[in-house]
Amino acid sequence: MRVVQLNSRSPEQTQLLGKHLGELAQVGDIFLLIGHLGSGKTCLTQGIAWGLGIEEYAFSPSFVIVREHYGRLPLYHIDFYRLDRIEEIMDLGLDEYLYGDGVCVIEWADKGIALLPRENLTIRLSYISDTERSIRLQPRGKRYSELLKALSLSLGAEKI
Amino acid sequence: MKILGIETSCDETAAAIVEDGTSILSNIVASQINIHSRYGGIVPEVASRQHLITALPVVESAITEAGVTWRDIAAVAVTIGPGLAGSLLVGVNLAKAIALAHSLPLVAVNHLEGHIYANWLTGAKPVFPCLCLIVSGGHSDLVLMAGHGEFSKLGRTRDDAAGEAFDKASRILGLGYPGGPAIEKAATRGSPSFSLPRAWLKGSDDFSFSGLKTALLHLVRGDDFTDPALVAEAAASFQQVVVDVLTTKTIQAAERLGVRQILLSGGVAANKALRDCFSRRSPVPVLIPPPKLCTDNAAMIAACGYFHYRSGKIDGCDIDVIPSLSLG
Numbered sequence: 001m002r003v004v005q006l007n008s009r010s011p012e013q014t015q016l017l018g019k020h021l022g023e024l025a026q027v028g029d030i031f032l033l034i035g036h037l038g039s040g041k042t043c044l045t046q047g048i049a050w051g052l053g054i055e056e057y058a059f060s061p062s063f064v065i066v067r068e069h070y071g072r073l074p075l076y077h078i079d080f081y082r083l084d085r086i087e088e089i090m091d092l093g094l095d096e097y098l099y100g101d102g103v104c105v106i107e108w109a110d111k112g113i114a115l116l117p118r119e120n121l122t123i124r125l126s127y128i129s130d131t132e133r134s135i136r137l138q139p140r141g142k143r144y145s146e147l148l149k150a151l152s153l154s155l156g157a158e159k160i
Numbered sequence: 161m162k163i164l165g166i167e168t169s170c171d172e173t174a175a176a177i178v179e180d181g182t183s184i185l186s187n188i189v190a191s192q193i194n195i196h197s198r199y200g201g202i203v204p205e206v207a208s209r210q211h212l213i214t215a216l217p218v219v220e221s222a223i224t225e226a227g228v229t230w231r232d233i234a235a236v237a238v239t240i241g242p243g244l245a246g247s248l249l250v251g252v253n254l255a256k257a258i259a260l261a262h263s264l265p266l267v268a269v270n271h272l273e274g275h276i277y278a279n280w281l282t283g284a285k286p287v288f289p290c291l292c293l294i295v296s297g298g299h300s301d302l303v304l305m306a307g308h309g310e311f312s313k314l315g316r317t318r319d320d321a322a323g324e325a326f327d328k329a330s331r332i333l334g335l336g337y338p339g340g341p342a343i344e345k346a347a348t349r350g351s352p353s354f355s356l357p358r359a360w361l362k363g364s365d366d367f368s369f370s371g372l373k374t375a376l377l378h379l380v381r382g383d384d385f386t387d388p389a390l391v392a393e394a395a396a397s398f399q400q401v402v403v404d405v406l407t408t409k410t411i412q413a414a415e416r417l418g419v420r421q422i423l424l425s426g427g428v429a430a431n432k433a434l435r436d437c438f439s440r441r442s443p444v445p446v447l448i449p450p451p452k453l454c455t456d457n458a459a460m461i462a463a464c465g466y467f468h469y470r471s472g473k474i475d476g477c478d479i480d481v482i483p484s485l486s487l488g
Contacts, residue, residue: 037328038374042319057318060370062328063297064170064244068484093246 004137004148006155007128014040014125014133015047020154021121022051024147025103027073030117032109035125040133041107044125048105049075061107065092074102080111089115121147161234162226163469164258165462166219168251169243169271170298173214174458177226177233181466182280185226187452187459190214208246215254222458230262235474237267237465239274241485242298248481256477267465268475271456272301272487273311275425277464278449278457286447291419293410294487295434296426296456297323300367300406302413303488305423308467313488314413315365322402322428325369329398332377333391343395344431350392352400354379359405365413372401399433407437414444422446430454 008014021031021044031048033041042060049058053071061067061079069075076097083089089112097104098117109116119141126134139145162185167174177185223230238255241248259266276292291314294301300317320328323340330339335346356375359368376398385391406428414422422442428434430451438446453460468474 036377037332038370038377042370046318057316057366059317060320060324063321063324066244066483070484 002139002145004152006135008040008133008135010131011040011043014043014135015050017135017155018044018047018049019051020047020151021147022048022075022103024150024154025052025073026143027101027103028099029103029143029147030098030120031103031105032113032116032120032122033105033107033125034110034122036127039125039127040135041125044123044135045077045105045107048103049077052103066097074100076100076102076104078104078106080106080108083108083111086112086114119143161466161469162228162232163267163462163465164219164222164233164236164264165269165458165460165465166215166236166238166251166255167271167274167456167458167461168211168215168247168254169239169241170247170456172456173211173218173250174456174461175215175219175222176457176459176462177222177228178281178459178462178466181277181463181470182283184281184459185228186222186224187457188218188221188225189455189457190218208244208250211247211250215250219254219258233262233264235265235267235465235469237269237461237468238479239271239461240268240479241482242271243481243483245481245483248483252479252481256479259477265469265474266477266479267468267473268479269461269464269468270485270487271461272299272303272485274460274464276303276305276423277467278425278453278460279423279447280463280467281453281459282447282449284447286423287420289417289419290421290423291410291414291417292423292425293406293429294426295322295406295424295428297321297327299323299426300369300428301487302365302367302410304417304419309471309473311488313486315367315409317367317369318361319368319370320373322367322369322406323426325373325402326399326428328373329376329395332373332380333385333394335391335395340428340431343399344433346392346395347399347433348396350389350394350396352397353393354397356397356401358401360409365409367405367409369402369405372398399431403431403434403437406434407441410438411442414442420444424448425454425460427455
């Protein structure tokens with residue numbers, strides 16, 4: 001499975017896509033989120049959190065850079081929004097999250113792409129209209145090709 | 161009874177001595193804001209390194225300024241969360257070292273609970289039950305307080321915290337960091353003429369500011385926003401929406417629950433428009449600490465620590481940081 005491209009017509013649909021992803025996620029999974037302010041990154045992450053059995057809303061980690069949530073697996077919700085230099089990201093000590101015991105979702109991952117694992121699921125979100133967003137999922141590595149295949153099957157039933 | 165408070169959960173390194181949970185003898189805050197404004201925010205590793213450098217001098221200043229000696233201190237209260245793990249560790253380890261060196265009991269304090277206790281440091285006497293709105297860069301929490309240490313969470317932000325929304329709006333409008341004071345200043349030069357969305361989330365006490373941020377972004381994209389007059393109008397419009405939503409939802413909850421007071425706290429409670437709006441619209445008395453006690457400080461941690469200590473909630477040297485700690 002190479003790439004899945006879909007359009008979400010509401011925040012709820014974006015959350016639902018995230019929920020499917022969260023349900024399929026395994027220890028060590030890395031999801032890179034790329035898209036401008038307001039493109040739905042936190043919204044998608046909320047769904048991933050629910051899919052991992054986390055009941056609360058995964059609210060934005062922009063201020064603190066990392067928020068930890070605990071469900072079926074830990075979710076490490078990371079956000080590079082405020083970081084502009086690669087040295088700042090190097091200094092974060094992210095390895096314990098990236099190679100840890102949970103699932104990492106990284107918003108604004110494009111700011112630190114060179115420091116992140118090459119094998120990942122890259123998710124690009126973009127604004128189409130007030131309610132509509134384009135979401136493109138690209139797997140890098142065997143694990144993520146399989147994940148995307150499983151995602152397509154489970155989405156088929158939901159008709160996003 | 162004098163308590164030493166230590167706070168390093170985010171960007172301030174702070175220490176304070178408070179007597180009987182109400183009277184500030186010293187309140188030292190070494191702000192890292194100059195370091196962070198370069199980055200446009202908090203950078204954890206920078207934060208923890210700076211905490212390491214400033215923590216001990218800040219504690220020594222707190223002791224000296226209060227005119228006390230270690231023998232006068234009854235306990236050490238320290239923030240264990242929520243916050244950045246690396247930053248919290250500096251304060252917690254320092255508190256443990258002091259507790260061991262001077263044979264003092266330790267009291268672990270939740271940073272959010274600490275914010276609420278800033279209201280005990282103003283000379284006013286809060287009455288229970290009260291409704292607490294904690295609004296800062298990392299949090300927007302609405303909590304019912306039935307008594308000391310008795311909290312139930314009613315709502316919180318689902319996406320961006322109020323202070324974070326101010327920061328992002330400030331960046332969108334090119335007004336700099338920290339965003340709260342920047343937006344507030346710009347807003348005084350304009351009228352709230354733009355229509356921006358208010359997320360009421362009816363039936364829930366939660367907040368949401370993400371849609372407002374997105375709407376502001378598209379407003380700015382669609383017009384010539386190099387004109388300072390337009391920027392001022394956008395800042396005023398943005399601020400009005402945040403203030404209106406926070407005030408309206410908090411007052412609705414206060415009326416529904418029949419609380420006797422509303423207690424504001426957190427960095428955003430330093431915003432004058434928010435303070436004025438609450439004072440004007442609330443049917444019950446509203447307590448708001450002065451701006452210096454709204455932003456992160458250690459006096460509030462010492463005050464909270466006093467009430468824990470008084471009720472026998474004393475901790476040992478096995479306390480650990482809890483970065484994801486919540487309240488209620």
